[in-house]
Amino acid sequence: MSAPIAVAPVIKGENAFVRAVEALTTFFGWIAAALTVVALIVTCQMIFVRSFLGQSTIWQTEAVIYLMIAATTLGLGYVQQMRGHVNVDLIPMALGPRARRVLAYAVLLATIGVSSLIAFYSWDLWHQAFERNWKSSTVWAPPLWVPYLAMPLGFGLFLLQLVADLVKLATGTEPPFGIKEV
Amino acid sequence: EELRLSHQFAPGDLRHKVAQMVADDVAAANVDLTIKIFPSGSLFKATEQYQPLSRGQLDMTVLPLSYAGGQRPEYNLTLMPGLIKSHEHAARVNASPFMGEIERILNEDDVMTLVKGYLAGGFASVDGCITKPEDVKGKTVRAAGKGFEEMLQAAGASIASMPSSETYNAMQQHVLQALNTSSSSFVSFRLQELAKCYTPAADVALWFMYQPLLVNKTTFDKLKPEQQEALRAASAKAEAYYLEEAKKEDAASVEAFKAAGVEIAQMTQADFDAWKKLAEESSYKQFVKDVPDGQKLLDMALSVE
Amino acid sequence: MDPLTLGLLVAVTTIVVLFSGISVAVGLLLVAASFLLIFDGTRSLEMIPEIFFADLNSFTILSIPMFIIMGAAVASTRAGADLFEALERWLTRVPGGLVVSNLGACALFAALSGSSPATCAAIGKMGIPEMQKRGYPDGVAAGAIAAGGTLGILIPPSVTMIVYGIATETSIGRLFLAGIIPGLMLTALFMGWAIFATWRSGNTAVLSPRSYSLRERFEIMPRILPFLLVIVGVLYSMYGGIATTSETAAVGAVLCLLMAITIYRLWNPRAIWGVLRDSTRESVMILFIMAAAGVFAYMMSSLFITQSIAQWIAGLEVNRWVLMALINLFLLVAGFFLPPVAVILMTAPILMPILEAAQFDPYWFAVILTINMEVGLITPPVGLNLFVINSIAPNISLRTILLGSAPFVGCMFAAIVILCLFPGLATWLPNLVMGPI
């Protein structure tokens, strides 16, 4: 399994496409971290403004929520590249090398399938919110297409990284499930 | 045939009882129609009911209509300070051309109303009673509804937006000094344990929120005539019940706060007028600015005697 | 299809899919989407992004990445080592000083970190080599840190408790308080076992206390002071009327980052990026699972499986303690394989009505559930803490780590039994501080 802290060596791709995708998802990994830091600062600003200045805090709570949603979805591709999404590899461990390779393809393709589905429908949702000018029902009332945009974008990046992983698997850069054959 | 009804309220809540009543009566009518209720947000979250309803992914819901105010700003008028004066007045508003206009907008989103109903509410605070605008000056308040937030801010309060699940702790720690919500929510949040003073909806009341039972229009139109008839009959009966019970909710909340030894304050007509004047300069003004034809709609609402 | 049969089909499918090596979040989305498509039609598929968004659309969620940053920031410094060194110098008369100090340091560190792996890594990096050097058996050293690390989710703050609070709409401030006494009790049980195991290994010499001069004892104080100040700052912010529980998490993260940067000289941008990268990785992973589990829960509710299972169990009319034993067994098995976040979010909608009907206190149950999840962290096949130990102490074999951790699992079972006999251990403190429910 890939533990979030255990240091598994991440195998970088040699292929130009793979390298380009990984550079892109890494860049968005930084963005995700930066958004988290911004959320942290905004929360502290909110506490300060409310507790010590006694002023209204209209936009902060909502902004922080959207920042965290964006950090999560935009970070998906990067965390995939770092093999940070936890999995349970009981069946792959029990299989022989050939069957394991087949399963690795099946798992990657299924992951690509689900992510495409969400990317597609979230793009649809974004489009609706944009067309109909939906706003959040608060006093701040930001247009909803802005936070919604993080979903198609994030799942798009996730998809790109998954395709890059497929290339890595096909070219033999990385063994199936990262399990080295003995 | 089966219709799915989703709402955010607990099974003990009045709004669940209204939905349950409609479901029971429709079942008893023997027209091959059942309504399956998903309470407590077990299908869709509190603020996420309207969109699936309008897209036909959900058949029915009970919902504070102003939650959908981001998609249809006109709905914000169903939670405006001072617009509704009493439960009787609310019943007259429900039958007025103003509500007809709201219904027309609902229809545009493929939604129609089965049961109309308003719930009232008030203020609870952990220091000092809140009856008039000066009372909230400098206090941190959480209000339910955009129009109220704008009015309270104009009165000099600091508005804190936080999830309802955190209000109890926030009140306890004095992060929040006052809260404005519905009579039944006060009791379900157990705020009588913390509050020092409670200003309920009484003869004079400021806070009324429209919370109808809605159905997807296409779904309804596809039902057989006898099924539609059964649903309408059940809804009419539930609407009468809703109105009677809504009045009792206010009294019940006062009892709960009294029993907990909380001071009960009354809003006078002069207080109400001061709030309304403030609302006219803040939330009403903002509404007219945000909504095309807003003035016309506001005038229609205000013209109901 | 009858919802219960459908539920069985979902359960089997989910197990097969999750064991296939697919990531947990995607596996949940895959199962949810497939069942929605087959039994609910395409109209439900359109809903997935909205549900995904709605499940993350909560301010409380902020506290998860924030409490992770707290732990990661401090774990990147040598604060963990300072902590157990200081404890050892002060606990001179306690037998087995070093292993006891390490466990104590885990408990203290847990008060700053919302996650278990971070607690494990922070104390274990220096603690395990030091214990080995002094002659503690490898199994005891590794097991104590693996188990001590699990305190990260029992002693507040705790990501698991936050997720539970979100799923069950219970007060997170109260949940945190409920974990304190059971956390300390479990620490004591761990210490007891560690001393006994060391003594049994025949190497009694390491147990005899070392003596430190008064000077040595006071010399180390300045190094743990900031640590204690941060804990006090967080508690003051949370319970003292400054901020809500979720907001406090951000205060804690800032305090810990400041402490790491100013006192432990974490100037290097690369090191700060390392902290942010590790926390982003962990929190994205957790939040992705949360949103996916939300979509899964929607599928279960939409197909009426959740409601049917809850009704079915409620209709069994078994004794409430038999029920509790069965729930524990179920949580234990689920926890063996799945991360705590997924277990909580997938089971909460089913368990909550049952617990309410059987009149179990939701805060007490949160503690029971958390201890079950702790067991999962140090048992195969998926035990996060075991892998952390394996990576920070590569010279100890996985087998030794496993065997060394097993008795600590026994301590956790003991804790569950004690909590069932004396529920007040979990409910007394929250009732005292926040008033009865």
Ligand code: NA
């Ligand atoms: Na902790």
Ligand code: NA
């Ligand atoms: Na496990």
